[in-house]
Amino acid sequence: METDVLIIGAGPAGLTAAVETASRGLDVTIVEESLSMGGQLIQQTQVLGSLPSFYQPKRGFELAQRLRKLVEDTSVRCLLGHRVIGFYKDGSVGISDEANVFPLKAKKIIVATGAAEKAIAFPKWTLPGIMTIGAAQTLLNRDFVLPGKHAVIIGTSDFAMDVALQLSEGGVQVKAMVEKSQTVLARDTEKVNQVSKMGIPVHVNSSIKEARGIGRVEEIDIEQREQIMTIPLDTVCVDGGRSPILDVFYQLECSFGYQRELGGWIPQYNPFFRTDREDVFLAGNAAGVSSQGVLLVTGIIAGINASESLGALSKEEAEIKTTSLWKEIETLETKLDPDVWNARIRHVQNYEHPVLTDQFIS
Amino acid sequence: MDKTTIICRCEEISYEEIEDVISIGARRFDDVKRLTRCGMGPCQSKICSSLVAEIIHDKTGLPFPEIPLPRMRMPISPIKIGTLTTNSTTFSSVKSVLDEVELEDGKVK
Numbered sequence: 095m096e097t098d099v100l101i102i103g104a105g106p107a108g109l110t111a112a113v114e115t116a117s118r119g120l121d122v123t124i125v126e127e128s129l130s131m132g133g134q135l136i137q138q139t140q141v142l143g144s145l146p147s148f149y150q151p152k153r154g155f156e157l158a159q160r161l162r163k164l165v166e167d168t169s170v171r172c173l174l175g176h177r178v179i180g181f182y183k184d185g186s187v188g189i190s191d192e193a194n195v196f197p198l199k200a201k202k203i204i205v206a207t208g209a210a211e212k213a214i215a216f217p218k219w220t221l222p223g224i225m226t227i228g229a230a231q232t233l234l235n236r237d238f239v240l241p242g243k244h245a246v247i248i249g250t251s252d253f254a255m256d257v258a259l260q261l262s263e264g265g266v267q268v269k270a271m272v273e274k275s276q277t278v279l280a281r282d283t284e285k286v287n288q289v290s291k292m293g294i295p296v297h298v299n300s301s302i303k304e305a306r307g308i309g310r311v312e313e314i315d316i317e318q319r320e321q322i323m324t325i326p327l328d329t330v331c332v333d334g335g336r337s338p339i340l341d342v343f344y345q346l347e348c349s350f351g352y353q354r355e356l357g358g359w360i361p362q363y364n365p366f367f368r369t370d371r372e373d374v375f376l377a378g379n380a381a382g383v384s385s386q387g388v389l390l391v392t393g394i395i396a397g398i399n400a401s402e403s404l405g406a407l408s409k410e411e412a413e414i415k416t417t418s419l420w421k422e423i424e425t426l427e428t429k430l431d432p433d434v435w436n437a438r439i440r441h442v443q444n445y446e447h448p449v450l451t452d453q454f455i456s
Numbered sequence: 457m458d459k460t461t462i463i464c465r466c467e468e469i470s471y472e473e474i475e476d477v478i479s480i481g482a483r484r485f486d487d488v489k490r491l492t493r494c495g496m497g498p499c500q501s502k503i504c505s506s507l508v509a510e511i512i513h514d515k516t517g518l519p520f521p522e523i524p525l526p527r528m529r530m531p532i533s534p535i536k537i538g539t540l541t542t543n544s545t546t547f548s549s550v551k552s553v554l555d556e557v558e559l560e561d562g563k564v565k
Contacts, residue, residue, distance in 0.1 A: 127533075179540070180530030188530075195540055212506045217458045220465050304458065337506060344528040352521035358506070359525050 097123040097171070099400055100187060100200035102178055102342055105133020106386055107378025107393035108206035109161040114397025115204075116168035118406040123171040123198065125178055125189055131165065132158025133208060134228070135386065137235035140256045143282070144387040144426050154386065155235075181345050202373050202400045205342050206393060209357055209379035212334035214248060217304035219332075223311035227333040231257045234264050242329030246314060247271045248302050249333025250278040255285040257331065258294055268294045269325055272316055274301045281431070297323075305330060338380045346374055349448035355437035356382030362441075362448045366399035366416060367392060370448060375400050382438055387426045395419050463511070464504040466497020474508060478515045485509065485526040498534055501526045 099115045101108045104126035116122040130136065138154020145151060152160070165172070179195060180188045186197035211226040213219070223242060225233075227249065230241045245266050247254050250273040258268050271289070273279065276298055280286050289296065300318040305311050311330055316323045337357040340350070348361045348369040360382050361369050368375050377396035378389045395416055402412035427435035459472035469492050474482075477491040485501065485508050488494050494508060495501030501508075509523045531540065 177533060177535075179532050179535050190535055190539055192539060195535075210502065213503050215457070215461050215463055215471070215507050217461050220462050334506075340525065341528045341532040344525065345530060345532065350525065354520065358520065 095123075095196065095198045097121050097198065097200050098404055099123070099202045099204060100125065100198060101204045101206060103133065103206035103208055103378070103380075104128075104131040104165075104172065104174070105206060105208050105378055106135055106157070106161065106389045107208075107380075107396070108133070108204070109165050110390050110393030111204045111206060111375075111377050111397035111400070112170045113161075113164050113168060114394050115401050115406075116165075116170045118401045120401060120404060120406050121171075122168070123173060123200070124165075125173045125176045125187075125198075127175070127177045129175050131162045131172065131174070135161075137232050138256075138386070139235050139260060142386050144385045144429060146387050146391055146422050146426065149387075149390070157386070178342060200373075202375065202403060203346075204375045204377055204393075204396050204400055205346075205361075205369075205380055206376065206378040206396075207339040207342055207380045209336035209338050209383045211336050214302075214332045214334040216302050218306060218311070221305055221307050221311040222309070223307070223328050224305060224330040224332065227254055227257050227331040230329065230331040231260065234260060234266075240264060240266055241331070242327070243267060244269055244327040245329035245331055246316075246325055246327055247331045247333065249273065250275075250280055250296060250298075251333055251335075252280045252282050252285065254331075254333045255280045255282065255289050258289050259285070259292065261331075262292050262294065266329070268292070269327060270294070270316070271296045272300045272302060273298045275299075302330075336379065336383050338383065340380070343369065343374075343376070343380075346371060348374060351441055351444050351448060353382065353437040353441045355431070355433045356384070356441065360441065362445050364445045365420065365442055366402075366412075367396040368399060368403075370445075372403075382434075382441065384427060384434060384438075385430045388423055388430070391419050391422050391426070463507050464492075464494040464497065464501075466499050466503075467493045467495070469494040469504075471511065474511050475515065478512060483512065483516065483518060484524050485512075486524075488512075489526065495526060500528075500534075 098120040099122045101124045104124050135154040135158035177190050179190050182197050186199045189198050211228045233239045233241045246269050262268050300316050303315040303317040305314045313326045338360050343361045350359045351362050363369050375396040377393040398412050398415050401407045461471045473492050482488045505526050512523050
């Protein structure tokens with residue numbers, strides 16, 4: 095199988111990249127491991143506040159529907175339920191449909207593999223009933239299954255606030271939110287107020303000491319100023335933040351740089367969202383963890399510049415569009431968190447000075 | 457942290473075991489992996505790599521940009537050997553672990 099542009103991942107960034115490339119007449123293939131398009135947007139029932147200026151405010155799943163419709167109106171080949179498992183010696187991508195593995199030759203690759211949630215370790219954190227906050231949201235909003243009846247949330251990010259509200263509305267009693275810092279991390283004060291109106295207590299300067307239970311979690315100990323508070327429950331949702339998924343970049347021998355604010359290690363890339371490999375672009379959370387609005391814009395930039403590299407768009411036009419889209423990222427990301435935007439600028443400036451270029455030492 | 461806390465769920469490696477190998481010189485995820493089997497189970501370090509980096513940082517003071525990523529090998533996620541070989545007339549061209557080993561005079565460099 096051959097294609098002009100292979101896009102890995104059908105989340106918000108992969109889908110906007112697909113629309114940008116396919117609408118310019120290129121042959122585009124998306125490979126997506128799940129059976130539906132939209133990535134993590136599918137279970138976001140909250141209104142997404144910080145979308146690009148050319149989008150109306152929408153709930154996550156509504157945005158997913160809209161992007162899916164846009165992609166379906168083009169001639170994009172969607173390989174749902176397919177995974178990239180590695181690369182052949184000649185550079186073809188090894189794709190599996192779970193029955194076979196076949197090679198796909200792509201002129202350009204846009205990697206939009208997203209981010210994965212990070213764990214927080216404490217004694218007995220491996221007990222059933224203890225899960226990441228994203229897993230709890232997926233159970234509730236996508237699978238329509240209540241993760242439990244009585245929950246505690248570890249973390250107070252904006253996302254943790256969203257999920258706390260959704261769990262409460264779904265009938266889960268959120269007994270507490272626990273934050274190790276001195277203040278709540280969420281920046282959306284309206285949401286923090288909603289959480290307190292729901293009667294959910296938020297404990298700052300606190301951390302989880304241990305969980306207990308036979309066969310599943312039954313209670314946890316929260317430590318606050320050397321005092322221990324024991325809470326009986328059946329669900330613990332842990333928000334450890336997210337970090338970019340990098341396996342594909344590693345296999346492609348891309349170089350990496352470290353930016354804490356963007357999720358840790360991320361591939362090096364230039365202002366055109368191209369990695370240090372001429373044929374590999376990237377987009378979305380894989381290029382640094384950010385808000386959904388920013389993810390959409392990075393997908394557009396990667397799509398435009400992949401199109402330019404295949405001659406489907408003039409260099410001048412691509413540069414003009416890219417510059418104005420970077421302004422959009424600046425607006426959205428500064429509003430989200432100026433530190434994230436500064437890290438992104440630093441990262442792109444570091445493009446000429448990669449940190450990890452040769453780590454293939456056995 | 458409590459020493460018995462599990463860090464690698466797949467291989468059931470505790471905080472104490474990781475602390476021990478750091479005390480004898482482990483400074484990156486792959487050092488810890490080779491000494492303890494941490495990260496060698498089904499998830500291939502997808503869950504524990506950031507936890508281990510944090511422990512290395514806490515114990516040695518090494519800044520995060522100096523704690524490299526674990527090596528990520530083909531296949532990117534678990535796949536049945538049967539699936540990997542089906543329909544493949546060019547199986548030998550799949551990038552294998554052996555491709556990464558450099559030989560000198562018939563011996564591994």
